[in-house]
Structure formats: structure tokens, C-alpha cells
Amino acid sequence: xxxxxxxxxxxxxxxxxxGFLGWLGYGESKTYYHTxxxxxxLQGRALKQRMRAGGTVAPNSIRRYxxxxxxxxEGEGKSIPVTYIGSDPLPDTFVDKAQALVxxxxxxxxxxxxxxxxxxxxxxxxxxxxxxxxAAGGEIKRSGT
Amino acid sequence: xxxFGSFALILAFVCAVYxxxxxxxxxxxxxxxxxxxxxxxxxxxxxxxFLATFSLEYLFFSDNFANAYVVSHSNRDLSTxxxxxxxxxxxxxxxxxxxxxxxxxxxxxLITYRNKNGELMPYVGVVMAGVQIFFLTLNNxxxxxxxxxxxxxxxxxxxxxxxxxxxGLTPLLQYPEMVIHPPNLYAGYTGFTIPFAFALGAxxxxxxxxxxxxxxxxxxxxxxxxxxxxILLGAHWAYAVLGWGGYWGWxxxxxxxxxxxxxxxAFLHSVMMQEKRGMMKVWNVxxxxxxxxxxxxxxxxxxxxxxxxxxxxxxxxxxTWFVSFLAIILVVCLGAYLKNRDYLxxxxxxDAIVSRESSFLFNxxxxxVACVAVLSGTLFPVFSEWFTGNRISVGAPFFNKVNxxxxxxxxxxxxxxPLLAWRKTSTESLKRNFGWPLAMGIIGGALAFALGFREFYxxxxxxxxxxxxxxxxxxxxxxxxxxxxxxGASLFTSVVDLTMRNTRRYGGYIxxxxxxxxxxxxxxxxxxxxxxxxxxLGSTMQIGPxxxxxxxxxxxxxxxxxxxxxxxxxxxxxxxxxMLYPEKRRFVTTVENGTMVAIYSTLKEDLYVVFAGQSPxxxxxVIHAYLNPLVKWIWLGGAVVVLGTLVALLPNRRAVxxxxxxxxxxxATQTLQPGRLTPSVITREGHD
Numbered sequence: 001x002x003x004x005x006x007x008x009x010x011x012x013x014x015x016x017x018x019g020f021l022g023w024l025g026y027g028e029s030k031t032y033y034h035t036x037x038x039x040x041x042l043q044g045r046a047l048k049q050r051m052r053a054g055g056t057v058a059p060n061s062i063r064r065y066x067x068x069x070x071x072x073x074e075g076e077g078k079s080i081p082v083t084y085i086g087s088d089p090l091p092d093t094f095v096d097k098a099q100a101l102v103x104x105x106x107x108x109x110x111x112x113x114x115x116x117x118x119x120x121x122x123x124x125x126x127x128x129x130x131x132x133x134x135a136a137g138g139e140i141k142r143s144g145t
Numbered sequence: 146x147x148x149f150g151s152f153a154l155i156l157a158f159v160c161a162v163y164x165x166x167x168x169x170x171x172x173x174x175x176x177x178x179x180x181x182x183x184x185x186x187x188x189x190x191x192x193x194x195f196l197a198t199f200s201l202e203y204l205f206f207s208d209n210f211a212n213a214y215v216v217s218h219s220n221r222d223l224s225t226x227x228x229x230x231x232x233x234x235x236x237x238x239x240x241x242x243x244x245x246x247x248x249x250x251x252x253x254x255l256i257t258y259r260n261k262n263g264e265l266m267p268y269v270g271v272v273m274a275g276v277q278i279f280f281l282t283l284n285n286x287x288x289x290x291x292x293x294x295x296x297x298x299x300x301x302x303x304x305x306x307x308x309x310x311x312x313g314l315t316p317l318l319q320y321p322e323m324v325i326h327p328p329n330l331y332a333g334y335t336g337f338t339i340p341f342a343f344a345l346g347a348x349x350x351x352x353x354x355x356x357x358x359x360x361x362x363x364x365x366x367x368x369x370x371x372x373x374x375x376i377l378l379g380a381h382w383a384y385a386v387l388g389w390g391g392y393w394g395w396x397x398x399x400x401x402x403x404x405x406x407x408x409x410x411a412f413l414h415s416v417m418m419q420e421k422r423g424m425m426k427v428w429n430v431x432x433x434x435x436x437x438x439x440x441x442x443x444x445x446x447x448x449x450x451x452x453x454x455x456x457x458x459x460x461x462x463x464x465t466w467f468v469s470f471l472a473i474i475l476v477v478c479l480g481a482y483l484k485n486r487d488y489l490x491x492x493x494x495x496d497a498i499v500s501r502e503s504s505f506l507f508n509x510x511x512x513x514v515a516c517v518a519v520l521s522g523t524l525f526p527v528f529s530e531w532f533t534g535n536r537i538s539v540g541a542p543f544f545n546k547v548n549x550x551x552x553x554x555x556x557x558x559x560x561x562x563p564l565l566a567w568r569k570t571s572t573e574s575l576k577r578n579f580g581w582p583l584a585m586g587i588i589g590g591a592l593a594f595a596l597g598f599r600e601f602y603x604x605x606x607x608x609x610x611x612x613x614x615x616x617x618x619x620x621x622x623x624x625x626x627x628x629x630x631x632x633g634a635s636l637f638t639s640v641v642d643l644t645m646r647n648t649r650r651y652g653g654y655i656x657x658x659x660x661x662x663x664x665x666x667x668x669x670x671x672x673x674x675x676x677x678x679x680x681x682l683g684s685t686m687q688i689g690p691x692x693x694x695x696x697x698x699x700x701x702x703x704x705x706x707x708x709x710x711x712x713x714x715x716x717x718x719x720x721x722x723x724m725l726y727p728e729k730r731r732f733v734t735t736v737e738n739g740t741m742v743a744i745y746s747t748l749k750e751d752l753y754v755v756f757a758g759q760s761p762x763x764x765x766x767v768i769h770a771y772l773n774p775l776v777k778w779i780w781l782g783g784a785v786v787v788l789g790t791l792v793a794l795l796p797n798r799r800a801v802x803x804x805x806x807x808x809x810x811x812x813a814t815q816t817l818q819p820g821r822l823t824p825s826v827i828t829r830e831g832h833d
Contacts, residue, residue, distance in 0.1 A: 007503070011510060016552075018514050022521075025543030033526065033536035052538065064761035087677065088389050089757040089769055092316070092729075092738035097231050 031103060036075040039106065052103045053080070053112060057119070059096040073100060074111070082112045094119035150200035151291040154241075157193035158281040160186045161274050180267055184453065187255050187270050190515040191248035198245040201238065202289050205231050208643070214238060222705045222733070230324040230388035231314050233331070236448060236463070237290035242282045243444065246328070247335040250364070254339055258360075265357065268346030269804070276338050279470050282592075287463060313705070316732045316739035322382040330375025330402055334440040336368025337405060340468055341437035344430050348481045351488045358416050358429070363794055370407045377783035381382035388740040388755045390675055390771035392779070395544040399444035400523040404516055411512040418505050421567060426489040426824050427482075434478040437620070439516075446523070499570045504562030506748040513553050518547040530594040549602050553609060556664055556833075559657045560613030566621070567826040569733060582619065586612030600671040607668055610661045617654045624651075645798040652793025659789055662782030669750075669775025677757060679765040680711075689772040691752050692716040693725075698766050706730040706739070711756050711766060714746055727756040727768075750774040 032051045034042070039053055055075030063070040069084040082102055084090065094100060094117060102114035167183035170176075204215050205228045218231045218238070233242040251273045258266050284290075296301040317323075340361040347357035379402065384392035393399060412432040418425045445467035482489075522527075522539045529537040564578040589611030590604060598604050625639035634642065644651040678686045680695040687693075696712040713725045725743035732739060745752040753771040760767055 007506070010507070011562070013508070014510060015514065018518065018551065021546045021550065022518055022543065025546030026539055028546075029540035029542040031538050031540060033538060066760060066762050089740075089755060089767075091387070092740055095737075 026086045036073060036080050038081055039112065040078065040110075042106070047106055050103070050105055052101060054099065054101045055080075057094070057096055057098050057100050062094075062096065073102060080110070080112050082114050083107070084114045084117050086115045086117065090117055091119050148291075150197045150204075151285075151289065152198040153193045153200065154281065154285050154289070154291070155192050157162060157197065157244075158278070158285050159279055160190040160193060161277045164190060164274035165271055165278055168267050168274060171267045172271065180263075183267070183274075184259065186257055187274055187557075188252060190225060190281075191252035191255075191272070191594050194241075194244050194248040194277075196282075197284075197291075198232070198241055201241060202232055203227065203629070205229075208311075210309065210311050211294055211305065211497065212290075213292045213294045216294055216308050216311045218314055220311040220313070220705075223311075223314055224705070226321070226324060227319055230318060230327075233327045234314055234318050235290075237284075237288040237292075237667070238281060239327075239331075239448065240288050240517055241290050242327075242331060243335060244277065244284055245278060246331050247273075247280065247338055250336055250339050254342075254364070262356075262360065265343070265346055265350055265360075268352075269342045270348045270833070272342035272345050273338065276342070279466075283463065283466060287466060301542050302345045304602050305538050313640070313732065316706070316730060316737050317386060319705070319732075319739065320382060322378050322385070322388050326375060326378035326382050328375075329371050329378055331401075332639075333368050333370075333372025333375050334405065334443060336364065336371055337409060337433075337436050337440050339364040339368070340433050344433040345478065345481060348430060348488065355423075358419060361433075362416065365409065365413060366790055366794055369406070369409045370787055372409060373786055373790075374783065376402050376406060377780065381780060383743065384776070385742055386740070386767075388742050388757075390673065390753055390755075390769075390773060391670075392776070395541050397523050398447050400544075401446040402521050402522055404443060404523075405436045405439040407512045407516040407519070408432055408439055411509045412436060414505050415509050417557075422502065424494075424502065425505075430482065430489060432509075434474075438471060438474055438478075439520075441467060441474065445471070445483070445746075499565065499575070501562065501567045501570075504558055504565050508555065508558045508562060511555050515548055516553045518551075519544065552664070552667075552733045553602065553605055556606070556609045556613060559660060560616045562607065563654070563657070564616060579616065582612045582615035585615040603668040603671040606664055610665050610668070614658065614661050617658050620654060621651070630803055644792060645795070648795045648797055649793050652789050652795070655789030655792055656786050657789075659782045659785030659787075662778050662785055664782075665773045666777070666779030666782060669773065669778070672774045673771065675769065675771040677767060677769040679760045679763060679767050681765060686768055686770060688752070688770045689750070691770075691772070692719075693754065693768065693770060695768070696724075706732045708741070709756070709769065711754075713743070713754060713768070715752065725752075725754050727754045729756050746777050748775075748777055751776045766816075 030050070032046075032049045034051055034053050036053055036055050039051075053073065053075075055073040058072035058074045058079060061070075061072035067085070069082070069090060071082055072079050073082050084102070085104075098119045100120075101118040102112060103116040104112060106113040107113045164183050164186040167179055167186060171179040171183050200215070204212050205219050206225070208215075208219070208221050210216050214235060214237050215231075218234045219228060219540045223231065231238070233239045254273070255270065258269075271549075293305050293830075294308065295305050298304040326580060343357045343361040343364075346352070376399075378400070379399065380392040383399075384390075412429060415425050415429055415432060419429050445464055448467070448555055522543050526536050526538045530536055550769075560582065561579070566574060586608045590608035591606060598607060621640050621643065624643040625636055628634065628639040628642050632639070632642075674688070676686070676688050680686065682695055682697060685692050685694050692715070694714040694716060696714050698709065698711050700707060700709050702708075707730070709729045709731070711725075711727050713727070714721055715723050715725055723745055725745060727743040728741035730739040730741060731737075740755060743754045745754075751771070751773040753773055755769040755771075757767040757769040759765065
């Protein structure tokens with residue numbers, strides 16, 4: 001067998017294998033981003049998607065219960081109730097008026113069931129993100145990954 | 146001092162423009178005076194940027210709350226340590242810091258080569274000045290850190306004001322690693338400008354031979370070392386501060402720092418193909434171009450919020466500047482390549498699939514596939530919105546599925562590659578070099594399996610780690626044995642002597658050993674576990690072999706915050722082993738909370754304890770405890786990687802003879818007994 005062909009086969013096998021694994025990983029983890037307004041208009045299969053939504057935590061809406069935290073997320077004049085059921089503690093930046101990104105799925109009652117919450121404190125909001133440029137990602141804190 | 150800083154930045158911009166335009170003139174006219182004056186303009190640019198940076202630091206230290214940037218990122222009670230870090234805690238200061246670190250490199254290059262490489266340096270100077278002009282444009286006209294604080298008056302005009310105190314530094318950044326992590330990462334990002342400038346300059350100048358690679362090797366290694374340290378320190382910061390028990394979450398900003406590291410690592414390996422066999426010239430030049438472009442992309446992702454915008458966080462107009470700069474870089478690189486591509490013709494071809502060349506080829510392939518996977522996963526939300534209208538992001542499963550097998554294949558190549566011969570490796574050589582390491586790997590795997598290490602990837606990782614560590618150890622042992630036989634010195638002295646005779650080769654092996662340690666640490670992640678419990682005083686919690694006893698909870702005021710602290714006694718086998726003090730901090734000026742994790746770290750595992758707040762129902766304090774096996778190995782591995790890079794940067798104690806076009810690997814025995822070599826030897830500054 002020609003040596004170029006051997007190298008070609010080797011490279012092809014690696015690239016195709018990684019592409020296949022990437023495709024599997026994509027199917028497992030793809031998450032659709034929706035605005036709060038869009039969440040309320042979703043229909044059919046879209047309701048079953050894993051999704052993310054971003055907004056501001058409504059003032060005085062945070063209610064902490066054993067095993068879950070309820071709050072309301074606001075954005076573009078709309079709001080949606082959220083229940084966080086993740087096992088990790090919520091980030092320190094998760095407070096009233098903080099910008100939050102929730103990841104999870106829509107429950108049957110129109111409530112967003114979040115498994116992960118990221119939050120950025122409103123007092124540190126600036127037109128351009130501050131942060132440090134560090135590998136760990138500016139001022140955003142995560143709860144679980 | 147803010148006027149002084151602004152003026153220094155403006156003057157730096159003017160000097161950089163002269164260094165750029167005058168440099169082009171010098172290339173065209175070859176006028177010695179123009180060459181000299183543009184070099185001096187380049188040096189002046191750097192000095193002025195140093196002055197501007199120091200003046201901003203002075204504003205922080207003098208609590209000048211008439212400056213908007215100081216007000217936003219500092220306060221009177223902020224400690225001196227964090228006033229240094231406040232420089233890069235926001236957009237404007239970070240960009241100035243980029244210019245500052247770039248200037249350190251540019252200054253060093255201009256001084257080091259002031260009387261050398263006369264044909265090449267004007268081109269290099271022009272490229273470096275071009276990059277400086279871009280960042281000085283941002284520093285001066287887009288995101289100046291020297292803006293005075295102003296508020297709108299009754300007539301609509303802005304009135305200058307001064308505040309009594311500042312807003313303070315965000316609590317997440319008030320951690321010692323935040324003082325050293327960003328400078329390291331930025332030193333990596335900026336450092337890759339130098340190999341880029343030399344590669345582009347050499348291509349434009351059609352500079353003969355591989356000299357540009359020899360010239361840039363050390364600069365590339367320095368940048369790579371800082372990038373490695375920056376990534377690991379960032380991971381450690383995320384681990385010790387964010388309180389989620391992990392160190393890597395495939396966050397877009399984390400990924401941004403990994404991308405140039407991957408291509409930079411590929412470049413450090415593939416240059417050896419060009420040095421030894423005159424191959425992969427096009428590939429190497431494009432690897433350097435891509436590495437620099439990825440550094441700019443990384444800064445774009447970090448600073449612009451282009452990906453964070455999908456997370457509904459702030460967007461910034463600064464992204465447009467970076468995208469434009471990236472486009473200019475790619476157009477210039479493509480133009481230079483198309484014009485002078487005949488200069489990059491390969492001198493040789495690959496001979497055999499089991500050879501040093503093919504191991505480098507596959508090493509580069511794996512690193513590039515990993516880079517493409519991380520890049521595409523990071524930018525997936527942007528591209529999916531462009532093409533489908535839906536913003537779709539991918540998470541950790543995507544990145545892990547692709548990158549874990551790639552990491553393991555790279556680990557395998559780390560063990561195999563350095564011991565394969567150039568051109569073709571014989572079966573006997575394979576048996577001699579890999580027989581024992583393979584047996585050690587299998588024994589190590591069997592032991593780990595017996596001890597309960599059953600997760601597939603982790604087990605494979607451990608087997609490969611033992612295999613690679615054995616091949617490296619054998620290389621050191623074989624070489625040291627020869628020296629020991631001749632000199633009668635101890636084995637340790639012989640190993641040091643061997644390393645110092647060929648620092649590049651053995652420094653590289655130390656780096657590989659460091660990576661093995663990092664992989665051992667990563668293998669432990671599959672066995673992480675955690676538990677959470679409300680705790681009354683005196684109550685206990687069990688995790689693994691540890692019993693945590695809550696002794697008390699207290700509150701202590703500090704200068705800049707008030708800390709609520711748990712005092713926890715850690716017991717093992719009913720014997721107390723240490724106290725842990727996880728904290729919740731309430732910062733006075735920002736009215737924000739911060740978490741201080743308490744970690745009991747051993748080589749076997751980390752006991753990681755978080756004060757997770759108070760139960761909403763009972764108001765009792767809650768402990769969240771994690772048991773993370775082998776994490777310490779990652780940080781130890783990082784230290785060994787840095788040590789190895791520093792060793793590789795040292796000059797050889799003496800020149801080493803390397804057999805040109807050898808059929809078998811240039812083993813220590815061969816390099817130390819030049820008399821046995823054929824007459825066709827060439828003397829090189831010992832490299833692998």
C-alpha cells in the first residue's frame with residue numbers, strides 16, 4: 001500500500017471518529033436559547049427541548065425552600081417563574097436584580113425547571129463586560145456544570 | 146497623573162505609527178538612519194506604554210477617585226495587593242495591560258536583536274508595531290482608562306467630580322491567584338505576537354533557511370509556558386473560589402485560553418520536523434499565524450461578550466474592532482503566503498508510518514482536531530444563529546466526548562513519539578524501547594483495576610500514564626548510566642549532567658512528565674463525589690473516610706468585609722487530623738457575597754468544604770462537602786511543566802553532536818560518544 005494512502009487512511013479514521021463522537025456529544029448536550037417572551041410561545045416538540053433563558057431576577061421574588069429555590073425571571077417586559085432544583089449551592093452573585101441565566105426545561109405548569117443557574121451581579125453590570133479576562137470567566141459564577 | 150497617562154498613551158500611539166510607517170520606508174529604501182530611527186521609535190513606544198501603565202497604578206495607590214476607572218474598581222480599604230490587580234479587573238485596564246505586556250516583549254526583542262539579523266528585523270519591527278497600533282487605538286480612542294469621572298449637570302453639560310471613595314473590587318477577584326492568573330494568561334496571549342512577527346517577517350522578507358525558527362523558539366516557549374501557567378492558575382482559581390467543586394467547565398472564556406495553547410503546542414512539536422527534515426514549512430507558518438489569531442480571538446471572546454451575549458450578558462461594541470483586526474491579520478497572512486509560498490517548499494517527504502515524523506504529524510492532527518472541536522463548540526451559538534436562526538449551545542458532554550479520546554491519544558504519542566527514529570523505526574528498536582514500559586503500564590492498570598479503578602477512560606488514562614512515565618524514566622536512566630560509567634558520579638548527578646548537556650531534549654521530557662501528572666489528576670475526576678447537610682453545633686457529617694464535626698460558627702469583621710465562618714474539625718479513624726474554616730464573606734462597599742472554600746488536600750484526594758449558606762426552614766448552617774480524588778496531581782504537574790520549560794530554555798552545557806539523517810533514535814549513548822558517529826555529523830545546539 002502506498003505510504004500516502006496509509007497516512008490518508010489514518011488521518012481519515014481519526015477525523016471521522018472524532019466527528020462521530022462530536023455528533024453524539026452534540027445530540028446529548030444541545031441547548032436552545034430562548035428569550036422569556038419566546039418561552040411563552042413555544043409549542044409542540046419545542047416544549048421538550050433542553051433550553052436556556054436569560055433575564056433579571058425580580059426583586060423580592062427569591063424563595064428558598066429545602067431542596068429547591070423559587071424565583072421569577074424578568075426580561076423584555078415578560079416574566080416567568082423558575083424553580084431551581086440543582087444540587088449545587090447557588091452562586092453568591094445570585095441576588096435580587098442580578099442578571100441570571102437558567103438552564104433546564106419547561107415544566108407542565110409553565111414553570112421553568114432549572115438545573116443550573118449562572119448569575120452576574122447587577123451592581124457590576126457595565127456596557128462592556130468587566131471581568132478579568134481570566135480563564136475562569138469574568139464575574140460570572142456558576143452553580144454546577 | 147491621569148493627564149500624564151493620557152499624554153503618554155497618545156505619544157506612544159504616534160511613535161508606534163512612526164515605527165510602522167517608517168519601518169515600511171526602511172524596508173523599501175534600506176536607509177540605515179531610517180532603520181535605526183524606527184527601531185528607536187519602537188523602543189520609545191514601549192517606554193511610553195510603561196509610563197502610562199505605572200501612572201494608572203499610581204492613581205490606584207493614591208486613591209484618586211476623580212478617575213472613573215479607579216472609582217469603578219477600587220476603594221480606600223482595598224489592600225495594596227489587590228490595588229495592583231485592580232489594574233486588569235475591568236475592560237479599559239485589561240486592554241492597557243495587554244499593551245504593557247506586549248511592550249515588555251517588543252522592548253526585549255528590539256534590544257536583544259538591535260545589532261543582529263539586519264535583513265529580518267525591520268520586517269519584524271513593522272509587524273510588532275502594527276499590533277501595538279491596534280491596541281493603542283483601543284487604549285486611546287475606544288476604552289481609555291484615564292477618563293475623568295463626570296456627571297451630567299443641569300444644563301446637560303458634563304461636570305467633573307471626585308468621589309470620597311470607590312465602588313471596590315468585585316469580591317470574586319479578591320483572591321491571591323487573581324493577582325497572578327491574568328498576568329500569566331496575558332503574558333501568554335501577548336507573547337505569541339513575537340513568533341508571529343518573526344514568521345510573517347521571514348515570509349515577507351523571504352529570509353533564508355530555518356533561522357526564524359531558531360530565533361523564535363525561546364520566545365515561543367516563554368509564551369507557551371505563561372499560557373500553560375495562566376490556564377492552570379485560572380483552573381485553580383475556579384476550583385478554590387467558585388465553590389462548585391470543579392476546575393474546568395468548558396466555559397467560553399476558559400476555552401478561549403485553551404485554543405492558542407493547543408496550536409502553540411502543535412507548533413512547538415512540528416518545528417522539529419522543519420529543523421531536522423526541512424518539512425512542514427507551510428504548516429508551521431500557518432500554525433503560528435493561527436496561534437496569534439486565536440490569541441486575538443480569545444481576547445475578543447473575553448472582552449466583547451460575543452458568546453456571553455447568548456447567555457444574555459452584556460454586549461460590547463469593542464468586538465467590532467477585534468473582528469476587524471482579525472480580518473486584517475488573516476488578509477495580510479494570506480497575502481504574504483500567496484505571494485511567497487514558493488519559499489516554503491518542503492525538502493523531504495514522509496517515509497514510514499512508524500517514524501518520528503509520523504508521530505509529530507499525528508500529534509499535530511490530534512491537537513488541531515481538539516482545537517477545531519473546542520472552537521466550534523465555543524462559537525456554536527453564533528454559527529447556529531447565523532445558519533438556522535436558532536441559538537443553540539453545546540455543553541460539557543460535547544467537549545468531553547471529543548477531547549477525552551484526543552487527550553488519551555496525545556498521551557500515548559507523548560510516550561511513543563520521542564523514542565521513534567527519524568524516517569523509519571525498526572521492530573528491534575520498538576521492542577527495546579517499549580517492551581518494559583508496556584509491561585509496566587499493564588501491571589499498573591491491573592493494580593488500579595484491583596483497587597477499584599473501573600471507569601474505562603480513567604483506567605486507560607492511568608495505564609498510559611504509567612507507560613509514558615516509564616519510557617521517560619528509562620530515557621533518563623539510560624543516558625545517566627553512560628555518564629555514571631564514565632565519571633563515577635552518583636545517579637542523580639549523572640541525571641542532572643545529562644539534562645544540562647541537552648536541555649531542550651531532557652527539558653522536553655520533564656514537560657512530558659508534568660503532563661503525565663496532570664493526566665493522573667484528570668483521571669480522578671470520574672470518581673468525584675459530594676454530599677450536603679444541615680449542621681447543628683457538634684453534629685457530624687461523613688464523606689469517604691472523613692468525619693466532619695461542626696465545632697462552631699462565628700463572625701469576624703475584617704477591613705473590607707465581614708466573614709461568617711464555620712469551624713470544622715476533620716476526623717479520620719476517630720482521630721482529629723485538622724481544622725477547616727470555610728467562609729461566607731459580605732463585602733462592605735459592593736454589598737456582595739463571596740465564598741472562601743476550605744480544602745484539605747493530599748495526593749490521594751481533596752476534601753473540599755463549602756459553607757453553603759443557611760437552611761431556609763431551620764436557619765441552620767449548611768455544609769456542602771466534596772471528595773475529589775487526585776486533584777493535587779494537576780497542580781503538581783503544572784509546576785513540573787513550568788520547571789521543564791525553564792530547563793529547556795537554558796543553554797546547553799556543551800554542544801551535542803547529532804547524527805544527520807540517522808536511522809535510529811539519537812539515543813544518549815550516541816550523543817555522548819561522538820566518536821562512534823559516521824563522518825556525516827553536524828553540530829547543532831542540541832535538540833531532539
